[in-house]
Amino acid sequence: MVHVVLWGALKSASGGKDAVDVEARDIRELFRKLEAEYPGMKPHIDRGIAVSINGTIYRDTWSQTIPPDTEIYLLPRIAGG
Amino acid sequence: MSGVHVTTTINGDEVDFVCPADETLLDALRNRLGLTGAKEGCGTGDCGACSVILDGRLVCSCLVLGAEAQGRKIETIEGMADGEKLHPLQRLFISHAALQCGICTPGFLIAAKNLLEMNPDPTEEEIRFGLAGNLCRCTGYDKIVRAVQAAAKEMRGA
Amino acid sequence: MPLDTSYTGQKFKLVGTRPLRPDGIDKVTGRAKYGADAFAPGQLVGRVLRSPHAHAKIKKIDTSKAEKLAGVKAVITSADLPDYTNGDRGMFDILENCMARDKVFYDGHAVAAVAAIDADTARKALKLIKVDYEILPHVTDVDEAIKPKAPILHDDIFTEGVEPKPKKPSNIAKRTEFGHGDVEQGFKEADIVIEKTFKTEQTHQGYIEPHACLANVGPDGQGEMWVTTQGHFVYRNQCAQLLGMDISKLRVTASEIGGGFGGKTHIWAEPLALALSRKANRPVKLVMSREEVFRASGPTSSTSIDVKIGARKDGTITAATATLRYASGPFYGMWAELGAMTSFACYDLKNVKSVGYEVLVNRPKVAAYRAPSAPMAAFAVESVIDEIAKKIGMDPVEFRIKNAAKEGTKSSYGPVYGPIGIGPTLEAAKNHPHMKAPLKKNQGRGMACGFWFNFGGQTCTSININPDGTAVVAVGTIDVGGSRASMSLMAAEELGIPYENVRCVVADTSSLGHNDMSDGSRVTFSSGMATVIAARNAIKVLCQRAAKMWDIPEDAVVWEDGCAKPAGANAGTFPPLTLKEIAAAAANTGGPIAGHNEFVADGAGVSFATHICDVEVDPETGATKILRYTVIQDAGKAIHPSYVEGQYQGGAAQGIGWALNEEYIYGKDGRLQNPGFLDYRIPVCSDLPFIDTVILEIPNPNHPYGVRGVGETSIVPPLAAIANAVSNAVGVRMTHIPMSPPRILKAIEGGPA
Structure with missing residues (x-):
């Protein structure tokens, strides 16, 4: 089980929860399950969500594996200059 | 026309x-x-x-x-260059990393050449005011001033 | 198998040295070709008609007279740019920003464009276009825009991120929130709580080269574009979509770029040039004037920020909150969100909360500007940090060291940090001679910290080994500050050949796969990593070829010092084969030798800096002089230290301009009053001292050389460091950036300004 911590803008999509638990082996599966359970997250996922796993931020590598029982953080896909 | x-x-x-x-x-x-x-x-x-x-x-x-x-x-x-031979300012701008994007570089080189022709031994302040009509947004001017100082020294044969 | 890109602690021969940059000669002789330096046979001049109104409905545009003018070859309006965005609101905003559709949203918003045989004819044609506007009330100030009676820009935007969904449209496009812990409880535990409100004005990236392109589209739907950009692949993809073209049919070649700093990560007039060219069936060169650059290409946000921090007498911060209102221009942005994420990133906080509001105003669409949104948040937070330290009676550096984030800290925006540099930059500041230098009357010293994420992204690099043993590195990321030198260093390091034997070029969009832009301080990290991997792939081929030449198994060959060698005694005894010898034999061992890499560079290392600044304020005029400036920043690994220093110095100088002078000034009529370098004054040479730099190298564990990326963080601390220095010099807390002479005088004479 992966403990997924949400940032503010996602809380309304999850019914006000700060975090949700999802069974997922990689980022692709994580997004698929989040979308299925919380349809309100789809626009955010479409716009781009980055995933922080053990301190490393992944923006695009959806095949990135998530170790079991990890606490991960979802973040907006940031822009830079 | x-x-x-x-x-x-x-x-x-x-x-x-x-x-x-x-x-x-x-x-x-x-x-x-x-x-x-x-x-x-x-x-x-x-x-x-x-x-x-x-x-x-x-x-x-x-x-x-x-x-x-x-x-x-x-x-x-x-x-500015004499055939294959770069002007000292041109050469020292490269070796001092005095350019990043390079869009302002031709203007700076022309202004610095003119400055050193009028004042071969300028102080740092004279260089800074002498080049105050040229904008650079990349470098913070640090390496430009150092390159001009080095060129002045070299051109004076010091 | 996933690529192993982890840091290995490898010893370097070339990386870390300071060779001459490959584009140096071109740039000191005037030969380097920038956006406006290209010519095509039969080219026309493109010009854009822009709205003089801040907010208006477009009732009618009559272009008939302009079309009839001799020498005019094409006139376009939004009718020539049908909507191909297919429900993608972000792309539709870009389309609408490039050319107004039903409404104009800011002074300078494009409404029509012409292509003519010369500039004079184009100018005359613009005057013949009649636009019938219905002027609407406007709002340009971030705080005014969120008041209940403010004119609403879009009646279909309802604040996102609030429950329940609002019933009335709003200029607040989005609310976002970050943090953890219980801030109310944290404030109860504090001995001292300080709360203040800050404002920062809008600034422009101020690149010296205006936007420029040469577009050429034929009736067969094929096109080419030469353009100054930070990301030619992204420009290609977006332009192709907006024009309804196949991506394969639009080939984009990037010119040398005359500065971007985020401003050239967005398309502006490029789709108009392409549409004009398509309509005229001639090449069209479109170069913005400086006034257009200011009025109609993206500046950064103006902001208004509340910060509240509580601490115990021993110097421990118990709670911190920030509410950040960032203007994003007339379209949805993520600028307050970035401010909210970065605001407290330097500190190890138990209880922290930051809330961001994206605010729509009648100003140009905000674009990224070097570590976008972080400098303003840092200004507000680091000012309050300084105030608290003073109240407690603690040295500001010690106070920050006590509360600094470290490896294992849960950051204010969520993730837990790996090895980071905030502590080491603070320790270096504490021990730097600058901190102990004496100050005179009217002088003050300030310091501040800053954070930026850095990121990676999609990257594609090819290395071709030539028959003479030299190598060409083709990258897809624009060289904004010397990256071709860094790429050449890394390729030469891996291949074991001299730096001079490597030539790095920025390939056009038809020669490589997609590359993300040169933004997020990502080039040396991402393209560098792709270059290292591509070189290692080329080495695999070189070893295979050596094996063939020796007639031994491939795995019996190793690569050392630029040579293939038998792996051990069992492999046979052969003298080493140099890269040059293997390359010369390539035709008979299997053909061309190359190494490629296409990947997503993830795992960029977060970046921290601490700046120290001394100022002198003239109490009669309010003018501030920067006396001394020191930048201390973690680079991870400095590939070419001269250009790392250059990034540190350049970011500091931009921050100094922002802190003291630069601002967009709007009149009551909603028009920009200072769209030129005379009245929008960026720092000149005589405004600045030498800028000292200290490069720390705390390796990023996710890059083979430990690179973090260095481009952006250097602009984050200056607003705060200078505000702290000025506040210390005048004895009044400065809360409004820029600290222009009138604002400082007002502060000295009558309290806060």
């Missing part, structure tokens, strides 16, 4: 061009003579990217009319 016929000397070569009476020297250099080393950063004389030397005097070529070049002598960045 009725234009003005202009005969002028650029980097030692006599050239002719025809331009409208209200065309800037910068546009004439860039669009009629293919000398695109002078850049337009503002068109209002604020950035110095279009600097050239006109009869020994540093000017913004965006503030000079092409027609005013008649019978004058113009030095541009394209004439």
Whole structure:
């Protein structure tokens, strides 16, 4: 089980929860399950969500594996200059 | 289009061009003579990217009319190196990493050359004020000033 | 198998040295070709007609007279740019920003464009276009825009991120929130709580080269574009979509770039040039004037920020909150969100909360500007940090060291940090001679910290080994500050050949796969990593070829010092084969030798800096002089230290301009009053001292050389460091950036300004 911590803008999509638990082996599966359970997250996922796993931020590598029982953080896909 | 016929000397070569009476020297250099080393950063004389030397005097070529070049002598960045041999300022700008994007570099080199011709041994403050008409957004001027200091020293043979 | 990109602690021969940059000669002789330096046979001049109104409905545009003018070859309006965005609101905003559709949203918003045989004809044609506007009330100030009676820009935007969904449209496009712990409880535990409100004005990236392109589209739907950009692949993809073209049919070549700093990560007039060219069936060169650059290409946000921090007498911060209102121009942005994420990133906080509001105003669409949104948040937070330290009676550096984030800290925006540099930059500041230098009357010293994420992204690099043993590195990321030198260093390091034997070029969009832009301080990290991997792939091929030449198994060959060698005694005894010898034999061992890499560079290392600044304020004029400036920043690994220093110095100088002078000034009529370098004054040489730099190298564990990325963080601390220095010099807390002479005088004479 992966403990997924949400940032503010996602809380309304999850019914006000700060975090949700999802069974997922990689980022692709994580997004698929989040979308299925919380349809309100789809626009955010479409716009781009980055995933922080053990301190490393992944923006695009959806095949990135998530170790079991990890606490991960979802973040907006940031822009830079 | 009725234009003005202009005969002028650029980097030692006599050239002719025809331009409208209200065309800037910068546009004439860039669009009629293919000398695109002078850049337009503002068109209002604020950035110095279009600097050239006109009869020994540093000017913004965006503030000079092409027609005013008649019978004058113009030095541009394209004439700064002597064949294969770079001017010390050109060489030291590269070795001091005094450029990043490089858009302001031709203007700085022309302005610095003019400065060192008038004042071969400038203080740091004189360099900073001497180059205050040229904008650089990348470097914070640190390495530019150091490159000019090094060039001044080398050119004095010190 | 996933690529192993982890840091190995490898010893370097070339990386870390300072060779001459490959584009140096071109740039000091005037030969380097920038956006406006290209010519095409039969090219036309493109010009854009822009709205003089801040907010208006477009009732009618009559272009008939302009079309009839001799020498005019094409006139376009939004009718020539049908909507191909297919429900993608972000792309539709870009389309609408490039050319207004039903409404104009800011002074400078494009409404029509012409292509003509020369500039004079194009100018005359613009004057013949009649636009019938219905002027609407406007709002340009971030705080005014969120008041209940403010004119609403879009009646279909309802604040996102609030429950329940609002019933009325709003200029607040989005609310976002970050943090953890219980801030109310944290404030109860504090001995001292300080709360203040700050404002920062809008600034422009101020690149010296205006936007420029040369577009060429034929009736067969094929096109080419030469353009100054930070990301030619992204420009290609977006332009192709907006014009309804196949991506394969639009080939984009990037010119040398005359500065971008985020401003050239967005398309502006490029789709108009392409549409004009398509309509005229001639090449069209479109170069923005400086005034257009200011009025109509993206500045950064103006902001208004509340910060509240509580601490115990021993110097421990118990709670911190920030509410950040960032203007994003007339379209949805993520700028307050970035401010909210970065605001407290330097500190190890138990209880922290930051809330961001994206605010729509009648100003140009905000674009990224170097570590976008972080400098303003840092200004507000680091000012309050300084105030608290003073109240407690603690040295500001010690106070920050006590509360600094470290490896294992849960950051204020969520993730737990790996090895990071905030502590080491603070320790270096504490021990730097600058901190102990004496100050005179009217002088003050300030310091501040800053954070930026850095990121990676999609990257594609090819290395071709030539028959003479030299190598060409083709990258897809624009060189904004010397990256071709860094790429060449890394390729030469891996291949074991001299730096001079490597030539790095920025390939056009038809020569490589997609690359993300040169943004997020990502180039040396991402393209560098792709270059290292591509070189290692080329080495695999070189070893295979050596094996063939020796007629031994491939796995019996190793690569050392630029040579293939037998792996051990069992492999046979052969003298080493140099890269040059293997390359010369390539035709008979299997053909061309190359190494490629296409990947997503993830795992960029977060970046921290600490700046120290001394100022002198003239109490009569309010003018501030920067006396001394020191930048201390973690680079991870400095590939070419001269250009790392250059990034540190350049970011500091931009921050100094922002802190003291630069601001967009709007009149009551909603028009920009200072769209030129005379009245929008960026720092000149005589405004600045030498800028000292200290490069720390705390390796990023996710890059083979430890690179973090260095481009952006250097602009984050200056607003705060200078505000702290000025506040210390004048004895009044400065809360409004820029600290222009009138604002400082007002502060000295009558309290806060």
